[in-house]
Amino acid sequence: xxxxGARPYLFTRQIDSFLTGVSNAYAFTIRFFKEAFLPxxxxxxxxxxxFEIGIKSLLLITVTGFIIGLVFTKQSRxxxxxxxATSWLPSLMGIAIIRALGPLVTALICAGKIxxxxxxxxxxxxxTEQIExxxxxxxxxxxxxxxxxxxxxxxxxxxxxxxxxxxxxxxxYINVHSEEATGxxxxxxxxxxxxxxxxxxxxxxxxxxxxxxxxxVGCYKxxxxxxxxRGVGMAANKAVIVSMFLIFLEEMIxxxxxxxxxxx
Amino acid sequence: xxxxxxxxxxxxxxxxxxxxxxxxFDELDVLxxxxxxxxxGENVAVLGKSGTGKSVxxxxxxxLLKPDAGELVVLxxxxxxxxxxxxxxxxxxxxxxFQSSALYDSMNVYQNLAFPLTMNKKNLSKAEVDHEVxxxxxxxxxxxxxxxxxxxxxxxxxKRIGIARTLILKPxxxxxxxxxxxxxxxxxxxxxxxxxxxxxxxxxxxVIITHDLTCAKHTxxxxxxxxxxxxxxxxxxxxxxxSDDEQIKSFxxxxxxxxxxx
Numbered sequence: 001x002x003x004x005g006a007r008p009y010l011f012t013r014q015i016d017s018f019l020t021g022v023s024n025a026y027a028f029t030i031r032f033f034k035e036a037f038l039p040x041x042x043x044x045x046x047x048x049x050x051f052e053i054g055i056k057s058l059l060l061i062t063v064t065g066f067i068i069g070l071v072f073t074k075q076s077r078x079x080x081x082x083x084x085a086t087s088w089l090p091s092l093m094g095i096a097i098i099r100a101l102g103p104l105v106t107a108l109i110c111a112g113k114i115x116x117x118x119x120x121x122x123x124x125x126x127x128t129e130q131i132e133x134x135x136x137x138x139x140x141x142x143x144x145x146x147x148x149x150x151x152x153x154x155x156x157x158x159x160x161x162x163x164x165x166x167x168x169x170x171x172x173y174i175n176v177h178s179e180e181a182t183g184x185x186x187x188x189x190x191x192x193x194x195x196x197x198x199x200x201x202x203x204x205x206x207x208x209x210x211x212x213x214x215x216x217v218g219c220y221k222x223x224x225x226x227x228x229x230r231g232v233g234m235a236a237n238k239a240v241i242v243s244m245f246l247i248f249l250e251e252m253i254x255x256x257x258x259x260x261x262x263x264x
Numbered sequence: 265x266x267x268x269x270x271x272x273x274x275x276x277x278x279x280x281x282x283x284x285x286x287x288x289f290d291e292l293d294v295l296x297x298x299x300x301x302x303x304x305g306e307n308v309a310v311l312g313k314s315g316t317g318k319s320v321x322x323x324x325x326x327x328l329l330k331p332d333a334g335e336l337v338v339l340x341x342x343x344x345x346x347x348x349x350x351x352x353x354x355x356x357x358x359x360x361x362f363q364s365s366a367l368y369d370s371m372n373v374y375q376n377l378a379f380p381l382t383m384n385k386k387n388l389s390k391a392e393v394d395h396e397v398x399x400x401x402x403x404x405x406x407x408x409x410x411x412x413x414x415x416x417x418x419x420x421x422x423k424r425i426g427i428a429r430t431l432i433l434k435p436x437x438x439x440x441x442x443x444x445x446x447x448x449x450x451x452x453x454x455x456x457x458x459x460x461x462x463x464x465x466x467x468x469x470x471v472i473i474t475h476d477l478t479c480a481k482h483t484x485x486x487x488x489x490x491x492x493x494x495x496x497x498x499x500x501x502x503x504x505x506x507s508d509d510e511q512i513k514s515f516x517x518x519x520x521x522x523x524x525x526x
Contacts (some may be wrong), residue, residue: 016479038369117493121370124369127362127370128366128369129362129363129364129366130366130367130368130369132323132328132362132366133362133366133367133368133429134356135328135359135382136326136328136355136358136360136385137379137380137429137433138352138353138355138356138380138383138433139379139380139383139384144383190457
């Protein structure tokens with residue numbers, strides 16, 4: 001219920017707040033597209049941010065990708081053994097890692113590692129007036145902070161995803177090799193034999209979408225941080241939660257669309 | 265040591281002219297018709313209790329907030345009608361020193377000063393940027409801190425670096441938001457001296473937002489008292505504080521009591 005004299009709500013406070021948030025996020029995304037194609041372009045900052053993102057996530061992606069490849073192969077083996085089809089393991093893992101696991105695992109790691117970092121950094125700049133300091137120095141903070149970071153995540157996460165696929169397949173190869181003494185070239189040939197151009201294309205598109213989502217959500221939450229240091233923590237936290245939720249939602253939609261194309 | 269510049273107050277030329285300025289936040293009316301003029305070369309200290317809209321006023325002057333009503337002309341431009349590059353061009357002529365200093369904490373002192381310069385003057389060489397940074401740091405007496413990170417500086421040093429960052433763009437007007445808040449009396453005195461030195465050396469016009477009477481007396485050529493969303497009294501420090509207005513008297517007496525106990 002609204003207070004006397006206060007602005008009445010359209011629905012309830014929570015629904016109004018949610019709709020306002022969606023509308024603001026939409027406006028934020030539209031502003032990104034407007035600003036991204038207008039000069040000045042901060043190429044150096046995009047490179048710096050891409051480097052930061054790569055360095056921050058590389059070790060985690062290497063370890064996680066390798067373990068996932070290894071464990072999934074180990075877990076899939078007994079089921080295939082029942083049908084005497086262990087020779088299909090490389091193809092199965094190729095499809096699983098390239099189509100789904102590589103982009104998804106990379107995106108989830110980056111949502112946790114990079115999304116929170118972007119949310120906290122920009123949120124901290126917001127509450128300590130550093131963003132206003134840029135504005136009064138005639139520097140466009142949206143262009144310098146948001147556009148560069150969103151472009152960096154959009155460009156870097158597909159590369160990290162590709163790397164995760166390679167490491168994941170290597171993890172899978174280690175398991176296959178230890179059981180069946182398969183050569184690495186033979187393994188990779190088999191792994192890619194069942195993968196179509198559509199799979200690779202979709203995988204890249206997915207990573208681009210996930211990267212864009214992580215960048216936009218992190219920047220949006222940081223840019224709208226308030227309530228001092230508590231707000232910074234909330235911005236980082238919400239950046240991770242919202243990014244992960246959207247990543248799963250996008251994964252579902254993209255898989256549906258790809259399957260539709262596959263059957264056309 | 266700062267050299268004496270060509271400082272003089274020109275009462276014929278207003279650099280900021282405000283008429284009937286109003287600003288509200290939801291149901292709260294903060295500014296209720298502010299009238300104010302700042303002349304070239306002049307320092308005006310704006311006094312008032314916390315929450316009276318002093319900082320809101322200077323944020324409107326620099327275009328960070330939009331007024332609800334009234335006319336605001338800064339260096340001949342109607343700020344509320346400016347957008348994009350026109351607003352940026354004006355902002356290069358109006359410096360803003362934040363209460364929290366707002367130094368970029370991921371950059372060292374050199375980078376903090378060089379950043380606004382390199383972003384706005386692309387054709388400067390590295391040597392020219394270095395020279396400008398050194399000159400600005402020299403003006404605030406902190407040339408030795410050039411490679412320090414903001415987290416390694418004291419509160420007073422951060423304020424000085426914040427002022428140096430403002431000076432590096434050679435503004436005609438400087439807006440100081442609570443320049444002495446959170447500082448000990450000695451450091452506050454040094455910042456007050458620095459504000460005066462900057463006025464003389466760069467012939468700047470300044471608005472100094474403060475609730476510190478010593479700061480207002482030391483730095484302001486005139487003092488403006490913001491009460492209930494309006495300037496209730498503007499004039500010399502002595503003329504404002506010999507007023508019969510009860511609110512001004514109580515503000516003065518409270519500050520005086522604090523100073524006596526300090």
